[in-house]
Amino acid sequence: MKNIATITAKELKSYFISPVAYVITTVFLVITGYMFYSRISSFSLYCFKMMNYSKALETLNINYNVLRQSFSTMITTIMFMMPIMTMRIIAEEKKNKTMELLMTSPVTISEVVFGKFFALLILYAGMLLITIYMPLYASYYSKVDWGPIISGYVGMLLLGSVFLAIGIFASALTENQIVAALISFAFILIFVLIDWAANLADGQVAIVLKYLSLSSHSYNFFKGVIHSKDVVFYLSFVAFGLFMSFRVIESKRWTQ
Amino acid sequence: MIQVQNLTKKFGEIVAVNDLSFSVKKGEILGFLGPNGAGKTTTMRILTCYTPATSGTATIAGYDIFNDSFEIKRILGYLPETPPLYLELTAREYLLYVAKLKGVPIAKHRSALDNVIQKCGLEKVIDRVLNNLSKGYRQRVGIAQALINSPQILILDEPTSGLDPKQIIEIRELIKSLAGEHTVILSTHILPEVTQTCQKIIIINEGSIVAEDSYEELIAKTNKTNKTRVMIKTADDNIINKIKEINGVQNVVREFSAERNVIIVESEMDCDVREELARMIVNSRCGLLELKHEVMSLEDVFLHLITKEEGTVN
Ligand SMILES: Nc1ncnc2c1ncn2[C@@H]1O[C@H](COP(=O)(O)OP(=O)(O)OP(=O)(O)O)[C@@H](O)[C@H]1O
Numbered sequence: 366m367k368n369i370a371t372i373t374a375k376e377l378k379s380y381f382i383s384p385v386a387y388v389i390t391t392v393f394l395v396i397t398g399y400m401f402y403s404r405i406s407s408f409s410l411y412c413f414k415m416m417n418y419s420k421a422l423e424t425l426n427i428n429y430n431v432l433r434q435s436f437s438t439m440i441t442t443i444m445f446m447m448p449i450m451t452m453r454i455i456a457e458e459k460k461n462k463t464m465e466l467l468m469t470s471p472v473t474i475s476e477v478v479f480g481k482f483f484a485l486l487i488l489y490a491g492m493l494l495i496t497i498y499m500p501l502y503a504s505y506y507s508k509v510d511w512g513p514i515i516s517g518y519v520g521m522l523l524l525g526s527v528f529l530a531i532g533i534f535a536s537a538l539t540e541n542q543i544v545a546a547l548i549s550f551a552f553i554l555i556f557v558l559i560d561w562a563a564n565l566a567d568g569q570v571a572i573v574l575k576y577l578s579l580s581s582h583s584y585n586f587f588k589g590v591i592h593s594k595d596v597v598f599y600l601s602f603v604a605f606g607l608f609m610s611f612r613v614i615e616s617k618r619w620t621q
Numbered sequence: 622m623i624q625v626q627n628l629t630k631k632f633g634e635i636v637a638v639n640d641l642s643f644s645v646k647k648g649e650i651l652g653f654l655g656p657n658g659a660g661k662t663t664t665m666r667i668l669t670c671y672t673p674a675t676s677g678t679a680t681i682a683g684y685d686i687f688n689d690s691f692e693i694k695r696i697l698g699y700l701p702e703t704p705p706l707y708l709e710l711t712a713r714e715y716l717l718y719v720a721k722l723k724g725v726p727i728a729k730h731r732s733a734l735d736n737v738i739q740k741c742g743l744e745k746v747i748d749r750v751l752n753n754l755s756k757g758y759r760q761r762v763g764i765a766q767a768l769i770n771s772p773q774i775l776i777l778d779e780p781t782s783g784l785d786p787k788q789i790i791e792i793r794e795l796i797k798s799l800a801g802e803h804t805v806i807l808s809t810h811i812l813p814e815v816t817q818t819c820q821k822i823i824i825i826n827e828g829s830i831v832a833e834d835s836y837e838e839l840i841a842k843t844n845k846t847n848k849t850r851v852m853i854k855t856a857d858d859n860i861i862n863k864i865k866e867i868n869g870v871q872n873v874v875r876e877f878s879a880e881r882n883v884i885i886v887e888s889e890m891d892c893d894v895r896e897e898l899a900r901m902i903v904n905s906r907c908g909l910l911e912l913k914h915e916v917m918s919l920e921d922v923f924l925h926l927i928t929k930e931e932g933t934v935n
């Protein structure tokens with residue numbers, strides 16, 4: 366446990382020394398912030414226009430029309446950013462030969478993997494935390510239903526964790542950071558878009574593909590429902606990704 | 622302290638380490654000597670539990686490298702071939718991080734850090750970012766990193782590479798001062814380094830041990846002949862044949878040189894032919910310019926051992 370904390374602290378420090386953390390956070394906030402701004406302004410404009418039609422006004426819902434859309438913008442953004450955030454996490458250790466220090470110190474490979482995962486998770490959670498200004502801003506002008514927002518953030522955190530686990534795994538595969546980023550992006554894309562394939566397939570295959578899809582498990586969270594099966598799915602995906610990272614690092618020891 | 626038995630490491634077809642066996646006593650300094658690609662680094666990586674051996678075993682302080690690697694890592698200090706530095710950190714941040722990884726108690730961090738700063742001469746650079754340090758200073762931080770947990774076992778892969786002559790001497794003195802309390806294995810290409818610091822030398826080539834002994838013993842074992850270097854004005858076949866007839870001379874070879882006038886006379890170990898040789902050359906009026914007894918250096922021993930497969934030793 367102490368070793369995990371040591372590694373987490375070191376990784377966070379490295380992220381904040383290099384510009385990576387700042388650049389990624391800025392890009393994330395600018396993109397999501399811009400989308401939020403444009404949605405909420407068109408939404409208010411629309412409300413304004415519909416003012417005299419009470420029937421139409423009833424169908425307008427800030428949760429549905431603005432905040433849920435903001436979550437999907439966030440997902441799209443992190444799909445591109447997580448591979449960049451995670452690409453160095455293990456590849457760099459191999460490239461700079463610091464892996465040799467870690468592997469000859471009394472720390473286990475799982476402590477290394479968990480330490481790095483938690484550092485990334487903290488970084489990501491920090492980014493998410495800043496976006497809370499969106500529902501807060503909306504609630505200032507309108508009545509906001511907080512249930513779906515809280516469950517939405519839980520979903521974002523879980524989905525992001527999956528992306529991070531995929532990124533760590535890809536980074537363990539190679540010492541080339543660009544290759545690592547491309548591999549994790551490919552994996553993320555496959556597991557997000559597997560839904561489409563599910564729609565084309567039929568029978569058992571469709572069910573399996575649907576189950577494996579990262580996006581199909583996210584819908585409930587944004588509707589305001591936290592289903593244990595979705596939580597279990599994401600957590601097992603994370604566990605599997607981290608376990609595979611462990612296996613890759615372990616097996617590479619033999620050829621070093 | 623360290624027992625190595627039939628250690629073998631293969632990378633596919635390549636046999637990097639081939640059936641290596643040796644032992645190191647507590648407090649001894651062992652020097653690993655060998656040409657590029659001999660398998661020094663690979664052997665060290667196996668002993669530090671970084672990479673598993675293909676076959677064979679080794680125990681360090683009674684712990685098996687495969688089964689008890691965790692215990693070994695606690696008492697180990699290791700300087701890899703490339704110092705494992707996090708270039709974005711300062712030397713101080715880096716060394717404290719290594720101290721935490723190695724499980725040095727927090728109460729001792731300060732004293733451990735002060736100790737390695739002083740031993741490795743890092744006072745001036747301790748708060749600088751590692752990326753901005755020169756190669757020599759990076760190497761010193763690498764050595765400091767290996768010493769930070771005052772390990773019982775110290776494994777140093779080419780510890781003096783990249784250092785300036787003064788620092789080389791200081792590091793050698795440092796390593797010598799560690800003997801006794803710490804058991805040290807170091808590898809190097811620099812031959813005087815092993816003669817000066819190590820009690821025991823192992824010469825390896827293509828993954829196998831070709832010689833294993835102290836420096837004096839190695840010289841004694843390899844020196845089966847006396848060598849005399851003779852420079853004469855005209856070195857024709859005639860004179861060479863005459864020299865060959867001198868009692869005790871075993872072999873006469875021309876040394877490669879532009880004038881072809883330097884010859885090496887090999888004679889039996891306990892037979893000094895210099896006097897007879899000089900008289901003969903002077904008498905045949907060949908013009909004796911120089912006559913010198915050749916002492917075999919470790920370089921010669923080394924080259925001798927790694928170039929002659931049949932090997933005069935063992
Ligand atoms: N990861 C690897 N994959 C394949 N072959 C390897 C690997 N590591 C080492 N080798 C091979 O094993 C042999 C021994 O290499 P090693 O690095 O141990 O030599 P060395 O004695 O340390 O040489 P040097 O003096 O150049 O440092 C070499 O032939 C090398 O090519």
Ligand SMILES: [Mg+2]
Nearest residue numbers: 661662702778
């Ligand atoms: Mg080497």
